[in-house]
């Protein structure tokens with residue numbers, strides 16, 4: 001009897017990653033090499049596939065040989081990077097959703113500084129993450145980055161809660177965690193002012209809709225199988241969060257980076273297995289893992 005194995009219909013690359021990889025592959029049809037500023041996707045297997053076509057990652061613009069174009073990945077970059085790469089051809093793969101977020105942050109910053117006001121811009125995101133660095137660069141670093149609710153208490157000490165506060169989220173954060181953080185800011189403002197902050201607290205809904213819908217559908221998917229194999233690169237922060245979410249609703253969730261890491265002892269013969277992954281996990285890898293699972 002063949003084991004029931006189902007691939008999460010919502011899993012696979014997000015639109016921003018599909019677009020970036022498509023642009024890189026189109027370029028490599030007529031060239032043997034291309035340099036991407038940072039890994040184009042947080043998935044080692046997909047990076048190996050693209051490396052065979054000529055794509056390599058560099059850590060800085062200066063590492064790209066003179067005259068060679070540079071690819072900017074879906075996460076986006078701060079204005080300083082564009083200035084540094086001004087003499088080169090730039091293949092800009094910044095996701096349109098991130099571009100829109102960068103624009104909104106610039107506009108919010110202008111609003112907060114109007115008439116010499118001292119309002120605060122808060123970004124809910126991972127410190128040092130490329131997207132967050134790109135967002136900070138839009139406002140010359142004039143924002144506070146809060147990684148989680150645990151960091152908020154200290155961050156609040158640096159915020160004038162009697163002034164206006166605008167909050168934005170990195171596109172891949174958890175909607176539930178974002179709500180929790182925003183509620184805590186509202187509560188702190190009310191405590192200081194004695195009244196709710198009203199329009200002095202602006203919460204911007206900037207989690208990517210593709211990510212937000214993954215959070216709700218993944219819970220359902222994880223519950224619909226006896227065990228879940230979650231495929232994700234070790235460096236994907238979105239992968240870590242989605243894996244934890246899956247494991248919370250289905251404790252028999254196992255994370256792997258490739259088929260070679262499957263351990264048959266995880267499964268009982270009668271188990272149905274669901275295969276899911278991060279927004280940076282390619283469909284071909286999910287299919288390969290599913291095929292392997294059917295055979296054990």
Ligand code: SF4
Pocket residue numbers: 014015016017074075095096097098171172208209210211279
């Ligand atoms: S997660 Fe959303 S915002 Fe981020 S790259 Fe993908 S599509 Fe764009």
